[in-house]
Amino acid sequence: MKKILISGAAGFLGSHLSDRFIKEGYHVIGMDNLLTGNIQNIEHLFPLKEFEYYHHDITKFVHVPGKLDYILHFASPASPIDYLKMPIQTLKVGALGTHNMLGLAREKNARILVASTSEVYGDPLEHPQSEEYWGNVNPVGPRGVYDEAKRFLEAITMAYHTFHKVDTRIIRIFNTYGPRMRVEDGRVLPAFFSQAIRGEGLTVFGDGSQTRSFCYVDDLVEGIYRLLLSDYNKPVNVGNPDECTILQFAQEIIDLVGNPNAYIDYRPLPEDDPKVRQPDITKARNILGWEPKVPRAEGLLRTYEYFKTVVI
Numbered sequence: 001m002k003k004i005l006i007s008g009a010a011g012f013l014g015s016h017l018s019d020r021f022i023k024e025g026y027h028v029i030g031m032d033n034l035l036t037g038n039i040q041n042i043e044h045l046f047p048l049k050e051f052e053y054y055h056h057d058i059t060k061f062v063h064v065p066g067k068l069d070y071i072l073h074f075a076s077p078a079s080p081i082d083y084l085k086m087p088i089q090t091l092k093v094g095a096l097g098t099h100n101m102l103g104l105a106r107e108k109n110a111r112i113l114v115a116s117t118s119e120v121y122g123d124p125l126e127h128p129q130s131e132e133y134w135g136n137v138n139p140v141g142p143r144g145v146y147d148e149a150k151r152f153l154e155a156i157t158m159a160y161h162t163f164h165k166v167d168t169r170i171i172r173i174f175n176t177y178g179p180r181m182r183v184e185d186g187r188v189l190p191a192f193f194s195q196a197i198r199g200e201g202l203t204v205f206g207d208g209s210q211t212r213s214f215c216y217v218d219d220l221v222e223g224i225y226r227l228l229l230s231d232y233n234k235p236v237n238v239g240n241p242d243e244c245t246i247l248q249f250a251q252e253i254i255d256l257v258g259n260p261n262a263y264i265d266y267r268p269l270p271e272d273d274p275k276v277r278q279p280d281i282t283k284a285r286n287i288l289g290w291e292p293k294v295p296r297a298e299g300l301l302r303t304y305e306y307f308k309t310v311v312i
């Protein structure tokens with residue numbers, strides 16, 4: 001049985017990855033310190049003998065007994081609210097945590113896939129963003145702690161690959177959504193759903209003409225699975241190129257939820273808010289034979305089923 005370590009396993013993406021790898025017949029070690037995660041996301045896995053949970057801060061030395069075939073490194077605060085509140089932890093997990101995970105991969109001769117982000121492109125001057133674009137990041141802006149931590153993560157991962165010959169994969173994840181996102185994590189989708197369900201104003205920054213593209217979590221997990229099993233070492237964008245304006249997105253959620261009291265509440269645009277964000281997924285299509293399958297209407301419906309149960 002193949003053994004895989006997933007850092008950040010109690011988080012939104014880590015918990016879906018744990019489910020997927022259990023389903024594929026792997027032994028999964030989920031590692032987390034619950035900084036932004038929720039143990040309820042993986043509670044259903046605790047009775048399984050194929051699942052182990054290690055409560056551990058990966059910025060500290062990481063020890064795992066026995067063999068390890070794969071590592072998925074997903075631990076990191078990921079929403080702007082989280083990394084603005086925890087800037088030092090964000091930088092530490094991106095730098096020291098990634099260093100520890102790469103060291104473990106080297107020791108165990110395990111293949112490691114690290115979670116990077118579309119935020120490495122910053123406020124992009126190229127649209128859509130291909131992997132060859134180097135980005136437009138303000139290192140000392142409010143998002144700098146996250147963006148630069150992830151840029152460091154990519155740099156040290158490539159260094160371990162070229163210098164120590166560690167078998168590495170880098171995924172650049174674009175906005176992903178689905179069940180198990182935290183209601184109060186400050187990202188646009190949980191915010192819109194909770195505001196629409198409660199019949200409040202949906203907070204739209206600026207005039208809402210800034211664009212985003214949203215990928216349903218099952219599609220992303222499939223992309224991660226394929227990249228891990230591929231032999232490609234350079235960064236690969238995975239996301240859904242189906243772009244929409246924030247205003248359109250808010251309206252879709254208002255229509256889906258159907259609370260007559262919900263409305264659009266316009267607010268001033270925050271500093272460094274990216275104006276456009278759309279992945280160029282040519283590489284993922286060509287190298288992984290991957291593309292998103294779940295249309296936004298379907299993904300939003302599945303996500304609404306979850307938020308109905310958690311929004312009070």
Ligand SMILES: NC(=O)c1ccc[n+]([C@@H]2O[C@H](COP(=O)([O-])OP(=O)(O)OC[C@H]3O[C@@H](n4cnc5c(N)ncnc54)[C@H](O)[C@@H]3O)[C@@H](O)[C@H]2O)c1
Nearest residue numbers: 008011012013033034035036037057058075076078173176
């Ligand atoms: N969700 C997205 O749309 C998205 C987009 C781009 C990149 N990513 C990346 O994917 C990864 C997971 O994101 P998510 O949305 O699931 O976020 P999340 O906050 O739900 O999950 C992150 C998990 O990492 C854990 N963690 C944080 N610091 C840790 C530490 N020092 N030691 C051990 N565990 C620690 C948290 O407790 C949490 O369970 C992150 O690396 C994030 O940067 C996510």
